Amino acid sequence: MAIYSCNLASVGRTTHAAGTAGAHLRYITRDGAQPTVEAHGIPLDPAQAATWMDREERGARSNARLIDKLRVAIPRELSPEERQALVRDFVRDLTGDRVPWMFAIHQSGEDAHNPHAHIVLRDRDPQTGKRVLRLSDSARDREKAGLVPKAVEWIRERWEHHANLALERAGHDTRIDRRSLEAQGIERAPTIHIGPRAQHVEEHVHRAESKTRTNALGREIDYPAIDKGRTRKDRNAEIVDLNLERASRSPDAETRLRALFEREQGRLDRQLESELTGLTRKRTQEERALKKDFRTQEASLKSERRDEYNSVAGVQREALRGKVRALRDRQRDERTALKGRQSSLWSRFRRAVDWTGNTRRRHIEARRVQVAAHKGERHALAAESRAAWRALRDGVAGRFAPCEHDLAEQKRLALSAMRDMHRRGEAQADAKRQLRERAREEERRRLEEEIRLAKTLAQRPSPAQNASSDTKPVIGRERQRTAFSAVELQSQISDPTTRRQGRAQSYNDPRPTR
Template identity: 65%
Template sequence: MAIYSCNLRSIGRSTHAAGTAGAHILYISRAEAKPVILVNEMPAEPQAARNWLDRAERASRKNARVIDKIRLALPRELSEDERSRLVRDFMEDLAGDARIPWYAAIHFRGKDSHNPHAHIAVHDRDMDSGKRVLRLSDSARDRERAGLPGPKAVEWIRERWEQIGNQALERSGHDVRIDRRTLQAQGIDREPTIHEGPRAQHINDRVKRPASKRVLNGAGRLIDYPAIDRGKTRREFNAQVIDLNLERAVRSGRPETAAWAQFERDQMDKDRALKSGSRASARAARGRSASSPASSWPRGSGFAQSSGSTRAPQPPKCRPSMSGCGLPCGSGTMSSGGACGPSTRRFCPG
């Protein structure tokens, strides 16, 4: 039976330790998983891909999203080649004409033989313009203002995966289809979770264990969180609720729902292990990079590569807006002299 699962998360400079995105690449491409690697506009070799992403992270603004992580359950009914084509079709559908770097690892061997799935890391910067295209971390309001579909990114991603996945199943002659409807829409009872915003995630991950307290919301209503979460942090409470909901789904009596819930439970266990491993790997990476200078390459400049290429990023070319810098940059030295300005300083190695 075809299982629907589409999970979207992100790794940002302000919400995660430096190097976490690169560590994620190494984890999803680990040799023991025997993955099929698919790439676009970035290296395929895992360590080279990590180095590429680390450089892109250092060149981005301090609160930038480094990667968006998409995890997909792939239909067991499809062959290995058909699954690879499906992942490429899905990413091409999302990106349109834009040249967006992404790295995908398909797991379907060994312990994953019963639940083939794909991990996709998307660095949302167009290779030509340097601008964000998908803007998966934007609010619904910002996406609507920008004329992007959704308006919520996760709803758009889930709808596109259902559409592209079912097209692949139909093309292969299978009658089964995947269904993006929530458990509630499918008639499965579930407990609600508590929203955990970016600030709470940052505090929980990098500052201290947040305390539960009573607060007044914008409408002047008193919310007694200690009575709701019973002394647990929002993350701990939500993890407990999610485990409860998955257990209910496993016992729902519906084979499709039970299979989906088991898949999600297995992936959650792996995600927890990944998070722990990524933190250790990111700490090691910070130690290695402490003695090396950060990259001065600008966003969207010099990272252009063909799909699957491992050619090293090139330094930026001097631009008209950089005149007056007087420092060596890219292919030559400015001649007019003068001090660096705010719009040019980040481009110059001096």
């Protein structure tokens, strides 16, 4: 059924890392979500849209608000074309096409049961560069600019208006309401929000377990004692059951019938989801076990490679150290010998009596030549050492490269085969969900038709008021028809054999019936 959900957030240069706005555009238009995309002033191609956004970010001021992003839940009662028209009308109503915008509708695959739209608004007039929507302004500044004071409330009201208008045009009686349940006067407990990470863990990994945590104030919260072994999903199921139990005791017959319908359909939904969640968790465990096995093999191979390298490197390191010591000793001896020759009594006497300075210059030149020669020898030894280490690494890598390549190929093939098998399993699960959804919608249409028929018959005048004496058999049949009361309708709805007569095929069978 249609629900109200409209969330507004923003991305700014000071509040988010560089490139976040462009990354958000790539995310909402990714191929895996099979989105329905429309845009005004923004390229439709995901890569070009991200590039455009990055260019806008570089040209914005240091504390600029780059984009406003909205996420709205689209009524499931609408067709894909009606959903696209609804979001388009909503965005154009907000912007008047005066600022660049883009929306992407996710309604396929995992989002088939949760159709929603991601909307991105770049609040800058392309002609003037000025803000138009001013969603970040205060209520007073917006009022001075001739806008609705509260931006968030205005957006929420406009989405409610357009969604209800679309439902009315499509011929549905369902409506959405942005107010809280308490403000609507509905005695129903609200459910708890489950984030995407927790939902992924619950559906794909394992059943979530509560842990004792310490909050920012240093207070220790014993969540296991609070949750009593229940997850948020379990708690939401309890809340839904409690709300349906209250509705089933309503004095209104139609409310009771709808509550019984939702209880029965919810039971079937939970039964199917429990089975599919178990299969999904099993697939996750299989993939993780396979990856762990290959990680163990890779670690073993790396360990062998490291051990061989270290053993050969130890021998080579000692050989190089011997060469370095020999070179150091030889160069020290040569420096000592040159110094001894130049500091002898005869050399000092020659420098003293050589008034031209040639002897001193020859001594200095000899020392310079020796220093350059020693430096060249050290550089040559360093180059030889680098070449030796490079040859060692290349040799060890060359010996282990075939084994690593074979292991990587085995991993790729094994993961590819497993993922193909898992994709087939996910396709079967999607087929089961679609079959279950079709069954639910069929039952819902049948319920709506029966309620409509019951209301129509209840509004007809009594046959006895307009019947003549020669139409008594007809009167009897009419009374029998108008006796189709809400109690009988409720008994038909609550009887599973009556409701599912002629549908012997299980919801878990993905094959379509003829």
